[in-house]
Amino acid sequence: MxxxxxxxxxxxxxxxxxxxxxxxxxxxxxxxxxxxxxxxxxxxxxxxxxxxxxxxxxxxxxxxxxxxxxxxxxxxxxxxxxxxxxxxxxxxxxxxxxxxxxxxxxxxxxxxxxxxxxxxxxxxxxxxxxxxxxxxxxxxxxxxxxxxxxxxxxxxxxxxxxxxxxxxxxxxxxxxxxxxxxxKLQLFNDTSPVKRREYFDRLNNAIDYIDENYTNKITLEDVASYSGFSKFHFSRLFKEYMNCTFYDYLINTRIKATEVLLTRDDLSITDIALQAGFSSIPTFNRTFKQKKGCTPGEYRTLFSGGLGNKDMGDVSSPKLP
CATH class of the missing domain: 2.60.120.280 (Regulatory protein AraC)
Structure with missing residues (x-):
């Protein structure tokens, strides 16, 4: 005890x-x-x-x-x-x-x-x-x-x-x-206190930039340039700091946004995909299923009180396997 x-x-x-x-x-x-x-x-x-x-x-x-x-x-x-x-x-x-x-x-x-x-x-x-x-x-x-x-x-x-x-x-x-x-990250153990603080600030600036602009067509080059790193240096630092790649973080941010939007019954799945920054409905459906294990329509049915499939953006069965 x-x-x-x-x-x-x-x-x-x-x-x-x-x-x-x-x-x-x-x-x-x-x-x-x-x-x-x-x-x-x-x-x-x-x-x-x-x-x-x-x-x-x-x-x-x-x-x-x-x-x-x-x-x-x-x-x-x-x-x-x-x-x-x-x-x-x-x-x-x-x-x-x-x-x-x-x-x-x-x-x-x-x-x-x-x-x-x-x-x-x-x-x-x-x-x-x-x-x-x-x-x-x-x-x-x-x-x-x-x-x-x-x-x-x-x-x-x-x-x-x-x-x-x-x-x-x-x-x-x-x-x-x-x-x-x-x-515990090697990135922060192998640098001086001044450099460590600089990296921390610049990486957090990059994360804030992604969080504010994920609905737009932003690229690795855009965010690296914004943070003041080369593309390759930024990719390495970001992966170590966030334990995922830039593109994984961007996609996960968009998916999290759609999870919230899917609980609303006033938005079609097409509207949700576009609002979250996905370029097409097939891309959204495929990516969502890869990340969540079900389609957007299935997620909406399961997690928002059985709202069902509201449009043709998702033509899959509303029941999880």
Whole structure:
């Protein structure tokens, strides 16, 4: 059993009395937050599984007593007491509960972070699960652990301005994680502090440029020139920094935009493809299926309440295989 540092006697019941039952549309879990809030934390002792589902929140699992198994996509994470598992927003996952146990399950809306500089780098880090263990993350583990302890105390005591305090702690956690991952990159280890800062600023300028112009016909040469690098130097630096190529990042940005647009019933799939910067409907359909495993029409049917196939931009079956 993990003994929380400076643990207070917390009332786990009063904070979540608003909750009645889970709301699912297909696999999409809705209404996960309390009214007028963007944070939900459970002190969870359930012995039943939570089958495959996804939601817009960042989910963080922290077992206290006994393990907890989490399937994310095709990977299983065996999360031990003291481990911390970050599950990115909009990732399908399955929670397997042991016969006995205790854990915190934290849900945060982080979409509004997108207005903060460096958000794209953060989301790149969070594109896959982060499984923090005391050994593998030894240099930063205690700091992260202490911040989470403060988050739980704030939430279950429901002190004045507790949400401000919780988000300030979450910002600190994500900053610590981001810097830790950044320091492990050879790009930033082999340069002087001045050069390191220059690279960081220029790469983030390039990412901001892509995020602001992905709907247009932008090229690798355009972004490299904007950032002040040669095309080949920029390609190498970008790949190491973002763990994907420029073109992969551009396409993924466009696909993410279409995921949001597909939940609207006032736009045809043709309109959505063009608004997101795709040059043709066949290209959009093919790329979307490669990235998401289903066509745009199937995605719309599954994730937006069965709206169905609204136009001839996608002529595939609305059912997933």
């Amino acid at each position: 993990i003994k929380l540092k400076d643990e207070l006697k917390l009332n786990y019941y009063q904070q979540n009395t608003d909750f009645t039952e889970r709301v699912l549309e297909g696999d999409n879990e809705k209404s996960i937050f309390p009214k007028d809030s963007s944070i939900r934390i459970w002190h969870n002792i359930e012995t039943t599984d939570y089958p495959t589902h996804w939601h817009n929140a960042l989910e963080i699992v922290f077992p206290i007593v006994n393990y907890y198994d989490v399937d994310v996509d095709t990977d299983r994470h065996h999360v031990l007491p003291g481990d911390i598992l970050f599950i990115p927003p909009r990732k399908s996952h399955f929670l397997h509960a042991p016969r006995t146990g205790e854990r915190y399950i934290c849900l945060f809306d982080i979409d509004f972070f997108s207005s903060v500089r460096g958000y794209s780098g953060l989301i790149s880090m969070l594109q896959d699960c982060i499984h923090i263990t005391p050994d593998e993350y030894a240099p930063i583990y205690n700091d992260i652990y202490d911040l989470f302890s403060q988050i739980w105390n704030e939430y279950f005591q429901k002190s004045e301005f507790y949400e401000f305090s919780i988000y300030s702690h979450l910002f600190q956690i994500l900053t610590i994680l981001s810097r830790y991952h950044l320091n």
